[in-house]
Amino acid sequence: METPFSQYMERVRGSRPLVHHITNYVTVNDCANICICAGGSPVMTDGEDVAEMVSISSSSVLNIGTLNSRTVASMEVAAETAESKAVPFLLDPVGAGATGYRTEVSERLMSMGPAVIKGNAGEIGVLAGTGGDVKGVDSRGATDAAASTEALARRTGAIVVASGEVDYISDGKVTLRLSNGTGMLENVSGTGCMLSSVVGCYIGACGADIMAVAAAVTVFNVAAELAVGNCRGPGTFKPALMDALHSLDGDTLDARARWERA
Amino acid sequence: METPFSQYMERVRGSRPLVHHITNYVTVNDCANICICAGGSPVMTDGEDVAEMVSISSSSVLNIGTLNSRTVASMEVAAETAESKAVPFLLDPVGAGATGYRTEVSERLMSMGPAVIKGNAGEIGVLAGTGGDVKGVDSRGATDAAASTEALARRTGAIVVASGEVDYISDGKVTLRLSNGTGMLENVSGTGCMLSSVVGCYIGACGADIMAVAAAVTVFNVAAELAVGNCRGPGTFKPALMDALHSLDGDTLDARARWERA
Amino acid sequence: METPFSQYMERVRGSRPLVHHITNYVTVNDCANICICAGGSPVMTDGEDVAEMVSISSSSVLNIGTLNSRTVASMEVAAETAESKAVPFLLDPVGAGATGYRTEVSERLMSMGPAVIKGNAGEIGVLAGTGGDVKGVDSRGATDAAASTEALARRTGAIVVASGEVDYISDGKVTLRLSNGTGMLENVSGTGCMLSSVVGCYIGACGADIMAVAAAVTVFNVAAELAVGNCRGPGTFKPALMDALHSLDGDTLDARARWERA
Numbered sequence: 001m002e003t004p005f006s007q008y009m010e011r012v013r014g015s016r017p018l019v020h021h022i023t024n025y026v027t028v029n030d031c032a033n034i035c036i037c038a039g040g041s042p043v044m045t046d047g048e049d050v051a052e053m054v055s056i057s058s059s060s061v062l063n064i065g066t067l068n069s070r071t072v073a074s075m076e077v078a079a080e081t082a083e084s085k086a087v088p089f090l091l092d093p094v095g096a097g098a099t100g101y102r103t104e105v106s107e108r109l110m111s112m113g114p115a116v117i118k119g120n121a122g123e124i125g126v127l128a129g130t131g132g133d134v135k136g137v138d139s140r141g142a143t144d145a146a147a148s149t150e151a152l153a154r155r156t157g158a159i160v161v162a163s164g165e166v167d168y169i170s171d172g173k174v175t176l177r178l179s180n181g182t183g184m185l186e187n188v189s190g191t192g193c194m195l196s197s198v199v200g201c202y203i204g205a206c207g208a209d210i211m212a213v214a215a216a217v218t219v220f221n222v223a224a225e226l227a228v229g230n231c232r233g234p235g236t237f238k239p240a241l242m243d244a245l246h247s248l249d250g251d252t253l254d255a256r257a258r259w260e261r262a
Numbered sequence: 263m264e265t266p267f268s269q270y271m272e273r274v275r276g277s278r279p280l281v282h283h284i285t286n287y288v289t290v291n292d293c294a295n296i297c298i299c300a301g302g303s304p305v306m307t308d309g310e311d312v313a314e315m316v317s318i319s320s321s322s323v324l325n326i327g328t329l330n331s332r333t334v335a336s337m338e339v340a341a342e343t344a345e346s347k348a349v350p351f352l353l354d355p356v357g358a359g360a361t362g363y364r365t366e367v368s369e370r371l372m373s374m375g376p377a378v379i380k381g382n383a384g385e386i387g388v389l390a391g392t393g394g395d396v397k398g399v400d401s402r403g404a405t406d407a408a409a410s411t412e413a414l415a416r417r418t419g420a421i422v423v424a425s426g427e428v429d430y431i432s433d434g435k436v437t438l439r440l441s442n443g444t445g446m447l448e449n450v451s452g453t454g455c456m457l458s459s460v461v462g463c464y465i466g467a468c469g470a471d472i473m474a475v476a477a478a479v480t481v482f483n484v485a486a487e488l489a490v491g492n493c494r495g496p497g498t499f500k501p502a503l504m505d506a507l508h509s510l511d512g513d514t515l516d517a518r519a520r521w522e523r524a
Numbered sequence: 525m526e527t528p529f530s531q532y533m534e535r536v537r538g539s540r541p542l543v544h545h546i547t548n549y550v551t552v553n554d555c556a557n558i559c560i561c562a563g564g565s566p567v568m569t570d571g572e573d574v575a576e577m578v579s580i581s582s583s584s585v586l587n588i589g590t591l592n593s594r595t596v597a598s599m600e601v602a603a604e605t606a607e608s609k610a611v612p613f614l615l616d617p618v619g620a621g622a623t624g625y626r627t628e629v630s631e632r633l634m635s636m637g638p639a640v641i642k643g644n645a646g647e648i649g650v651l652a653g654t655g656g657d658v659k660g661v662d663s664r665g666a667t668d669a670a671a672s673t674e675a676l677a678r679r680t681g682a683i684v685v686a687s688g689e690v691d692y693i694s695d696g697k698v699t700l701r702l703s704n705g706t707g708m709l710e711n712v713s714g715t716g717c718m719l720s721s722v723v724g725c726y727i728g729a730c731g732a733d734i735m736a737v738a739a740a741v742t743v744f745n746v747a748a749e750l751a752v753g754n755c756r757g758p759g760t761f762k763p764a765l766m767d768a769l770h771s772l773d774g775d776t777l778d779a780r781a782r783w784e785r786a
Contacts (some may be wrong), residue, residue: 045659049626101309190291242758493767494767
């Protein structure tokens with residue numbers, strides 16, 4: 001009998017994990033707000049106090065959406081500190097495959113022991129070496145998302161999430177196929193980044209556990225499904241998504257969750 | 263017989279241009295989202311992979327809203343790459359005239375071959391040398407916006423847009439006067455930046471064509487007119503603007519468009 | 525007989541102060557928009573033209589939310605310029621007490637003559653040396669917020685604001701206790717930063733006057749109270765807060781204001 005996702009959600013809300021972020025300046029505000037709505041306490045710092053802040057955090061989210069040499073150096077400090085303090089960190093390799101620089105930085109951070117690697121199917125395909133098509137920061141598809149996810153998890157030891165219309169999660173042994181969500185998520189910038197922040201809350205509160213990661217993805221996607229009914233388009237969808245995540249109740253979550261072993 | 267604006271809109275939506283941005287950190291999220299709602303795919307990068315990203319983009323938007331020496335250097339790389347790869351780029355000289363540094367950077371980027379220069383009437387007046395009053399990042403008016411726009415277009419070879427209650431667009435030969443829009447746009451930070459992103463989508467999909475630029479400005483302003491009826495103030499106007507742009511239909515656009523030769 | 529808060533609000537709206545900001549990249553867009561809704565004109569610059577921009581501004585807001593060595597250097601230039609040009613500046617010491625770097629930078633900027641220091645109760649307690657508990661950027665409480673506020677005001681000569689469920693404001697001689705607001709403010713990232721921007725508008729228009737600061741805090745909190753009735757959660761609360769502040773009328777403000785001498 002699996003632990004229902006609602007119990008992970010309760011654990012997050014009950015412990016209010018401090019989630020450190022070094023993320024891009026495009027979607028950072030949405031990451032902070034979704035983190036609060038998921039039950040976490042976000043803190044963003046990429047300056048001289050990164051190591052000190054990561055040390056007191058429950059988890060760290062490293063997102064390369066608008067990377068530059070200064071922020072990459074800060075991410076390396078964050079990753080090293082996380083490793084040495086046993087703080088789980090998540091890598092979101094935004095745009096890996098679109099430029100050589102992004103692929104290279106992703107590989108470097110990937111070698112530093114992330115608990116979770118979360119990308120779109122194209123990015124995960126590129127990093128797994130199984131083939132992925134990335135243009136700008138959008139995935140244009142991958143050869144076989146389930147296989148890429150499992151291959152990258154096996155190679156890195158991380159829990160790997162490939163998001164898309166269907167989401168795959170693998171720890172190298174078990175691979176899950178999750179099918180909640182809505183196409184509206186594609187119409188808003190940064191929904192992938194927001195999902196990373198939610199996963200950050202869950203690994204901060206529950207540890208690097210494949211079911212905690214699956215709960216995070218499902219919580220986000222179910223909130224998105226509910227938000228569609230309370231909006232008139234992409235502009236009003238985003239605040240509706242925040243509202244839905246904040247007020248999501250456990251019974252609704254468990255009743256709507258759709259996942260299976262892949 | 264002019265091509266109706268709706269046909270430009272269809273071309274943008276059908277081709278989903280990749281629009282590179284180096285823009286300010288104040289309004290960057292709104293730029294990304296309005297770009298999606300206009301039919302484009304936004305990508306923001308100002309780090310080591312600027313040249314590589316611009317090379318694969320359909321257009322580039324350079325906005326100096328929160329410039330510093332690092333980002334200005336990146337904008338120069340973007341402009342050079344755009345020039346050499348025949349990628350049209352737009353310059354938004356935010357705050358030119360408010361400080362000497364902004365005026366100087368604007369002039370430097372202006373000399374690098376922008377396809378479009380889009381500012382408020384004060385900024386365009388300053389850059390045209392015909393007189394403009396800029397305080398902070400707001401225009402306090404200009405001597406004669408139509409004349410400034412035409413003069414700057416003639417001097418630079420760019421298509422120039424001076425936004426305001428009435429918008430002027432000139433390629434140095436033809437000057438257009440557009441009168442859609444709403445005063446509510448003044449109550450939201452970054453509506454000028456968002457307009458630049460929408461123009462970026464249109465020149466990315468349709469090339470540097472004065473009618474494509476006029477279509478972009480009209481699409482944005484008509485969406486703003488429609489959004490006013492779906493909001494309770496500046497806060498709810500912004501998401502309503504996104505919604506309206508995303509769902510705008512061609513017949514409504516063509517019926518509401520108000521423009522003439524100046 | 526005290527001047528009613530509505531008269532301060534009229535003065536801000538009538539003069540449209542230019543409010544310079546160096547703030548964090550997480551909540552900067554909300555700061556810009558709340559500043560407009562409060563009646564000010566925001567300008568954000570932290571690059572080579574800081575001194576020139578501060579010189580023409582009515583006030584400056586320095587917020588260390590995502591500090592790094594480059595932006596701290598810019599804040600020092602802003603503070604020096606503000607001092608020499610008699611432009612009042614506000615310091616928001618975000619996360620002071622959470623890391624040594626933040627505490628140290630806060631103390632340095634605090635010694636440069638801020639007109640106002642605005643933090644949460646934990647941050648003010650840390651800087652006053654009376655004890656405060658700060659985790660990430662959230663206050664976990666302070667020994668005695670009223671006493672901390674007064675002590676820090678006396679030591680620095682600034683007007684000090686400690687925000688929380690109840691807000692305290694002191695100029696070292698008089699200490700006020702303000703009790704408007706709503707718990708919903710805790711569910712949105714950056715409401716403390718937004719409050720700082722609103723205070724920036726008021727000191728820009730009215731000077732560094734304890735009653736002007738109290739008016740700013742009350743205007744913001746009353747708008748928040750009104751917004752709660754127009755939202756479905758934290759996501760829709762933020763735009764509703766902008767709307768409510770923009771349309772707040774003086775009679776409502778004065779009727780709802782709740783404050784007393786502490």
